[in-house]
Amino acid sequence: MKKLFTIALLFVFATGIAWAQNEKYTQAMGDGIKALLAIDRSKPDPKTLVDIANRFERIAAAEPKEWLPKYYAAYSNVLLGFVAPTLAEKDQYLDKANALLKDAEGIAGKPNDEIEVLKAYQSQIHLAADPMNRWQADGEKFQGFLQSAKSINAENPRIYYLEGSSLFFTPEEYGGGKKVAKPMLEKAQQKFSAFKPETAIHPDWGKMETEWMLSQTN
Amino acid sequence: MKLFYCLLLFVTPAVFAQKSIQGKVTDQKGNALPGANVFLKGTYDGGTTDANGVFAFQTSESDTATLAASYVGFEVFEKKVNLKESISAMTIKLEELANELNTVVITAGAFEASDEKRMAMLKPLDIVTTAGAAADITGAMQFLPGAQRVGEQEGLFVRGGSGQETKVVIDGMIVQNPFFSSLPDVQSRGRFNPFMFKGTSFSTGGYSAQYGQALSSVLLLNTTDKISNNGLGISLNLANAGLNYDYSNKNQSVSAVVYYGNLRPLFRLVKQNVEWIHAPEFKGSSLTYRWKPTKNGVLKVYGMYSDSHLSMNSKDPSSDTGKMRLVLKNNNAFTTSTYTDSWAEGRWTLNSGLSYSRNKDNMTWDGVNFDRFDERTQARIVLTRLLTGNNTILLGAEAHAINIGNGVDGTLYKLKDRYAAAFVESEIYITRALAGRIGVRSEYSSVISRANVAPRLSFALKTGRYSQVSLAAGQFYQNPDYRYLYLNKSLKYERADHLILNYQIIKNQRTFRVETFYKNYAQLVREFTGQQYDADPYRFPWGTTNNGGDGYARGFDFFWRDQKSIKNLEYWVTYSYVDSKRLFQQYEQSATPTFISNHNISLITKKWFEKAKTNLSATYAFTSGRPYYNPNNDEFLKDRTPAVHNVSIQASKLQSIKGNLVIFYATVDNILNTRNVFTYRYTPDGQTRYAVGPQSYRSFFVGMQIMLSKKAKVEKDDF
Numbered sequence: 024m025k026k027l028f029t030i031a032l033l034f035v036f037a038t039g040i041a042w043a044q045n046e047k048y049t050q051a052m053g054d055g056i057k058a059l060l061a062i063d064r065s066k067p068d069p070k071t072l073v074d075i076a077n078r079f080e081r082i083a084a085a086e087p088k089e090w091l092p093k094y095y096a097a098y099s100n101v102l103l104g105f106v107a108p109t110l111a112e113k114d115q116y117l118d119k120a121n122a123l124l125k126d127a128e129g130i131a132g133k134p135n136d137e138i139e140v141l142k143a144y145q146s147q148i149h150l151a152a153d154p155m156n157r158w159q160a161d162g163e164k165f166q167g168f169l170q171s172a173k174s175i176n177a178e179n180p181r182i183y184y185l186e187g188s189s190l191f192f193t194p195e196e197y198g199g200g201k202k203v204a205k206p207m208l209e210k211a212q213q214k215f216s217a218f219k220p221e222t223a224i225h226p227d228w229g230k231m232e233t234e235w236m237l238s239q240t241n
Numbered sequence: 242m243k244l245f246y247c248l249l250l251f252v253t254p255a256v257f258a259q260k261s262i263q264g265k266v267t268d269q270k271g272n273a274l275p276g277a278n279v280f281l282k283g284t285y286d287g288g289t290t291d292a293n294g295v296f297a298f299q300t301s302e303s304d305t306a307t308l309a310a311s312y313v314g315f316e317v318f319e320k321k322v323n324l325k326e327s328i329s330a331m332t333i334k335l336e337e338l339a340n341e342l343n344t345v346v347i348t349a350g351a352f353e354a355s356d357e358k359r360m361a362m363l364k365p366l367d368i369v370t371t372a373g374a375a376a377d378i379t380g381a382m383q384f385l386p387g388a389q390r391v392g393e394q395e396g397l398f399v400r401g402g403s404g405q406e407t408k409v410v411i412d413g414m415i416v417q418n419p420f421f422s423s424l425p426d427v428q429s430r431g432r433f434n435p436f437m438f439k440g441t442s443f444s445t446g447g448y449s450a451q452y453g454q455a456l457s458s459v460l461l462l463n464t465t466d467k468i469s470n471n472g473l474g475i476s477l478n479l480a481n482a483g484l485n486y487d488y489s490n491k492n493q494s495v496s497a498v499v500y501y502g503n504l505r506p507l508f509r510l511v512k513q514n515v516e517w518i519h520a521p522e523f524k525g526s527s528l529t530y531r532w533k534p535t536k537n538g539v540l541k542v543y544g545m546y547s548d549s550h551l552s553m554n555s556k557d558p559s560s561d562t563g564k565m566r567l568v569l570k571n572n573n574a575f576t577t578s579t580y581t582d583s584w585a586e587g588r589w590t591l592n593s594g595l596s597y598s599r600n601k602d603n604m605t606w607d608g609v610n611f612d613r614f615d616e617r618t619q620a621r622i623v624l625t626r627l628l629t630g631n632n633t634i635l636l637g638a639e640a641h642a643i644n645i646g647n648g649v650d651g652t653l654y655k656l657k658d659r660y661a662a663a664f665v666e667s668e669i670y671i672t673r674a675l676a677g678r679i680g681v682r683s684e685y686s687s688v689i690s691r692a693n694v695a696p697r698l699s700f701a702l703k704t705g706r707y708s709q710v711s712l713a714a715g716q717f718y719q720n721p722d723y724r725y726l727y728l729n730k731s732l733k734y735e736r737a738d739h740l741i742l743n744y745q746i747i748k749n750q751r752t753f754r755v756e757t758f759y760k761n762y763a764q765l766v767r768e769f770t771g772q773q774y775d776a777d778p779y780r781f782p783w784g785t786t787n788n789g790g791d792g793y794a795r796g797f798d799f800f801w802r803d804q805k806s807i808k809n810l811e812y813w814v815t816y817s818y819v820d821s822k823r824l825f826q827q828y829e830q831s832a833t834p835t836f837i838s839n840h841n842i843s844l845i846t847k848k849w850f851e852k853a854k855t856n857l858s859a860t861y862a863f864t865s866g867r868p869y870y871n872p873n874n875d876e877f878l879k880d881r882t883p884a885v886h887n888v889s890i891q892a893s894k895l896q897s898i899k900g901n902l903v904i905f906y907a908t909v910d911n912i913l914n915t916r917n918v919f920t921y922r923y924t925p926d927g928q929t930r931y932a933v934g935p936q937s938y939r940s941f942f943v944g945m946q947i948m949l950s951k952k953a954k955v956e957k958d959d960f
Contacts, residue, residue, distance in 0.1 A: 051285050
């Protein structure tokens, strides 16, 4: 009886540890995401972003079976690729984002629309770093990744947000502009309202930006 | 119950025993690295270094753990630490990873235009936005260091080399007829559209063992793997009208082009120095198919066909009227298919290709038939193996079957050459700052029944974060001009030895590059006619020939490009100096050949006007006088033509019309209407001198390109 009790206790304890570990992970991820959301979108501070990227990387190193820490580390590096001052630095962060995305893809194991969307976002920021020379190759990649995201999950609102934002920032002379972007952004907004992330720590960005852009189209 | 307490004991210390870890992260030289990630492996505990490279964090781990530090561009640092006590003032030195800034690149003799490589001096776009280049690839290359401009002939004249000493190579395959058929004293354009290519590498010497049959230079063109616009495009200008259609899906794409051109409208507007009887009229089409059968594999099939018809009265000092009536009809076809793939995470790369080209010129000179025919079938395979530490070794082979025919008034002269080559080349990084490339190429040509072995060698040493020195040397062989081989098949290969020293610094969007060279020519073909020198460039070499010629070329060139100092404006300056003498062809003594100009200067500026969506470019080109043959001068080739000056401008404007992108462009060449002279020719009695100049002096050209794209998403640089 005593033995049984010990075993039972041990069992409870073990699951307790496992549960605690899981909670610690969710907690740490949640904190990181909160920190990301707290960043001033109009003037993101690169130092804070580096700190956040490092945080996710640490979680990723400790949780080799989770793709989300790699995903968020990549996302932070893409944002850094946007705010870094020089082309060389931008490219360093964007290359890093690419490597992290590759890892995330390996961990996820199966085609994942969020990873495809982030790859598209990476291409878009990579293009923006040197549009003169990159629009052709990166424009192609951007479309390709969005296409494959669509084929996995056409309900992902970030697909339409990225398409809309790409049109939004393309000058009218080249077939873009706020007017052209509006229907796509409206579609994104619609998809966002129907979207529910799988868990609290799954990707859920882009809604705020969509709404801001929409407010500019009127 | 004991066990329970044991477990409790095991877990609880973690809750209260916090240790602090503190230190600094630097590079090998002790410079602080801000933003580095320092953490205990397998835990969430860690921190980011501040502006001084300092980190500090708390951990509840109490045993030994692995401390890791990572930083973009550096190797990950790991160290076992004991966490019984707090750690303070720990110094972590990180080792930099190999990257484009700290790893040397072999650059001597190479001038690249690429989107992918950061060391590239030019971007593909520069070719089409340079005024004076007429959106022609070789036109743009003429402004690069090492090139000499020769206005009345096509081809690239590099560092004392003739136009025939440069080979044009598309995706590894030699292009038999890169230019439209040669005309007397008219510079023909290249046949290929610059938008076809994603990268261009112009070698001014010392090039890789992968290429041969060029004494001076190779121009390597790499076609794009993908297209980005689906839909129909229309191009319309003073000379031609064309349609292009692109379609792509995930793994395949097709591009089709058809065009018709007629220069009559342009010649009505721009005064011609050439007497045209039938202005050039041409039509053509091309089809490109690309397929990605595997993750890394790309198959490309390209086919083009064009024909042209023209007639002119060319200046001929030796005829009674001073003119000769030329009628030319040309048919040209070129197909090439290449397959590239890589395996084992890029450790093995395959490049292979198969190509066929056929060219036919039906010519009559004052009613006498002169026909030219040539065809070339070639196959090529190159296998590259990536070894550890970025070292590579490549092995390759190529085989060509070349048939050439010349018909002179019904008599047909034929020549058959079966040419094969094998090569091996290795790139070795001794350190990140010192690299070498060693290669050897061996060739066999059946027409002269001879083989050769040509070693190639280059080294590069990094002298600073942004600067490097490189050195290249090698031997280069080329078959003698086929016209000599009709009469003498015992000739040997002509040979050139190159030695090149290069210094370059690329920093903050400014580039400075200086290169000096010495070139030795040996075994050049000499012709003995027993008569006075005949300056007619179109004469058939009928004299006896041997390989007794030689020569040299030496000089230096420099290049400065600034994209930074003024916003939206960039400029580049090129200066090339060459001193060269040769004993070859009909020369009885060593002299500077007629295609040599000692000084070539070009100044190119480009400015982008954001509001007007207009790109404006201006080019000034200076070419010093060239030798010409004066039968009245006892000294051979001592006379010099006046220098050539040319100022040209180009503007392109983007406009959206009903959702379609339209690009308007206009160019003015020789805006100052300078009466340039390229060379002089004499009547046989030596009494009258003719000046040979450009086809027209001041000239202009306007046109537009309309893109009826389904996805009308084109950025500002689609021209």
